[in-house]
Amino acid sequence: MANDRPTSGTRNIIIWTAAVLVVALVSYMAHVATRTVLQVRAFTVVRGPIRSSVSTNGKVQPVNNYEAHAPYPGLVKSLLVHEGDVVPAGKLLLTMDSVDAQTRLAQARATLAGALANQRSVESGGVPEDRYTFNGQVEQAQADERAAQQSLTTLQQLAAKGAASPSEVLQAQNRLASDHANLQVLQQRQTARKTPPNAEQARAEVVEAQAAVNGALDALNKSSVRAPFAGTVYSVPASQTEYVQQGDKLLQEADLTHMEVLAYFDEPDIGKLSIGQPVRVTWTGKPDEVWHGHIKRLPATVVTYTTRNVGELICSLDDPHDGLLPDTNVDVTVTTREVQDALYVPREALHTEQGLTYVYKVVHGALKRAAVQVGNLNLTQVQIVTGVAAGDVVALNTLGGQPLVDKVAVAVQQQ
Incomplete structure (x- = not known):
């Protein structure tokens, strides 16, 4: 029977084998435990304001603007x-120098006087005139024109020597223009004496002459800005x-104390806009300053702006806007919706699958999938209406790039 008992060598082999198995089992369990616990970034659900907005570019323009152009x-x-x-x-x-404008006005008035005289004669059926008397009037007008031309020439020579004033030259020019216009009217009447009177043509000439007077007078008035x-x-x-x-x-x-911004919003964003929505304006020329305002007028149509289809809307500026000059290019942000006391999470915490929206809450060291209903959102945040509470911890992503899976153990490394 003594031969049936294990020898000391056999016992040692058994002990060493058991120890190796225990070590291997512990190593395997440690490996399994390490492999299944995901390292995740997380966010604690909080309450706060959440705003939705759209941004674009715009140009500053005055509410009251005046441009003077050469008449x-x-x-x-x-x-x-x-x-x-x-x-x-x-x-x-x-x-502006108005000498030519005054001369044109004098000529236009003389032409109008002749047209009115001709109209009166035509409408009265024509007045018989003695040919010699009429010819005498033409000759007298020619003599007046020659005298006016000679007087103007003399005054221009004296003015060149400083012996005559510009106003005297101007008066001589106006006199010559008037005498020339009178002569032209008489010569035209002399040519047309044998033509049957035409009342309609006479009225048209008066209208045309009056328009010329109005245009010349308007140009003269605009010579002083x-x-x-x-x-x-x-x-x-x-x-x-x-x-x-x-x-x-x-x-x-x-008036630089009343400015507004013409903003160019892309066509898909126009439907989000309404009158009165708050506007935030910034300018790269003064990066530390912000101007506030509101939408004053919505786009009436869509137009092509460079390579974009945009609607042009007007934004009133409510703040003092020293430093914003006309035609300054600015950035415009309109707040389209705002919720003051909202539960929110980062958008990367939100998942969508087959029409269902959910987040992964961290509960007792493991992920728990929770369906949620969302409300307002912007580029970085999303409002959670139902499904989470303030203080809940939601997973954002894993540090190793692994997908988030329901019921998997996790360790929060960043929050």
């Missing part, structure tokens, strides 16, 4: 302001003694 080709006679000058309403800002309202002269492209063409921009004035 006719000519010289800028005097420039009385500089860029940045604050001016009262009615202040004289600029004048005055401030239409109190404001700031912010652009003066013209310079004194410069020759400008008709329509050239002379200067710009605006």
